[in-house]
Amino acid sequence: MRVSNLVRLVPLLSVVLALPTNPKYLHEHKDKRDIVTKVVYVTVGEEEATSTSQAVLLNGQFGLEAGNNQRTTTTLQQEITSSTNTEIPVSITTTANSISAAAAIIDSTTTSTTPTSAVVTSTSPASSSSASSSVSDAGAKGISYSPYSNSGGCKSLSEIKSDLSILSNYDVIRIYGVDCDQVANLLQAKASSQKLFLGIYYMDQIQAGVETIQAAVSSYGSWDDIYTVSIGNELVNAGEATPSQIKQYIDTGRSALTSAGYTGPVVSVDTFVAVINNPDLCNYSDYIAVNAHAYFDYNTAAADAGTWLATQIDNVYKACGSSKNVLITESGWPSKGDTYGAAIPSKANQETAIAAIKEKCGSQTLLFTAYNDYWKSPGQYGVEQYWGIYSSE
Structure with missing residues (x-):
């Protein structure tokens, strides 16, 4: 066929x-x-x-x-x-x-999805330690952060410093764009041992994004403070780009970053299913960076979020020819919203899910997210504002 x-x-x-x-x-x-x-x-x-x-x-x-x-x-x-x-x-x-x-x-030769070497024990890329399986004192590799107020405005440097003060145990802080002076502010607010996973969000502004990053690094840190730079987030999953376009975006971003003096990993983040369905994406990033959330699985309860995530890591690892390390760049659980099959949002279930993720594959996971994002719309299931691990509700 x-x-x-x-x-x-x-x-x-x-x-x-x-x-x-x-x-x-x-x-x-x-x-x-x-x-x-x-x-x-x-x-x-x-x-x-x-x-x-x-x-x-x-x-x-x-x-x-x-x-x-x-x-x-x-x-x-x-x-x-x-x-x-x-x-x-x-x-x-x-x-x-x-x-x-x-x-x-x-295809009668379909392989088992039982996690094997892809989870924690997979070999780090020789060219970079950025996808290594070390785990921070917080129990996970890192955590994502959005520098926006409840109304959607830009948080001040002092507010960001306050937010990051309780995230100091994470090795990596992920941000998604360069607006709101967030790269400069995060460089000033983070602990000296932490690194930033940066993102360029708009594909028609890649060069400008690199220039913003370069200026922030020159003023407030060094390229050693940067863990990875992502060119785009879930563009294939959203139907906003084809795999071949992702290659063009990464090539453009990598070239601009190299000219700016950056020699670290460059990736494009997508959902794990987008990568499985489009294995060409495996070829373009320096390691495989994917988002995966057990809540949306429908059949997975909070206590099983870690096992579910470990399985998806292995699925991606195999889809990419078992040749590159996999980093989960988002995984979490909502504290409020609609029940979705076996997935029940609550603060207690969020804590259960996060603990399970840390236990099974924390060394390969950036948790989603530090604080609730009230500036977002609630979304179809009423959960979009409530993924904040360190928020009270």
């Missing part, structure tokens, strides 16, 4: 991904693991798909992340009937790990 025929989406029933309504980074537009019903016409009988990466294209355009199967392999087999060279409609109601079920149908 040719891949071009495997994913002929005619017609597609009402698959709409929410777009950001605020120019800043919005968590809500990134992780749409809703149960979606779509009709896919599949031509059967021409030739067999030969790899899991081909099979997972069934869900590749919808930003669906891997979770437990909503349907069994048997059910999918019954729906993908083998009428030679005949197009048949296949109605698939799924969360994204039905990609594994589809792969098992089409």
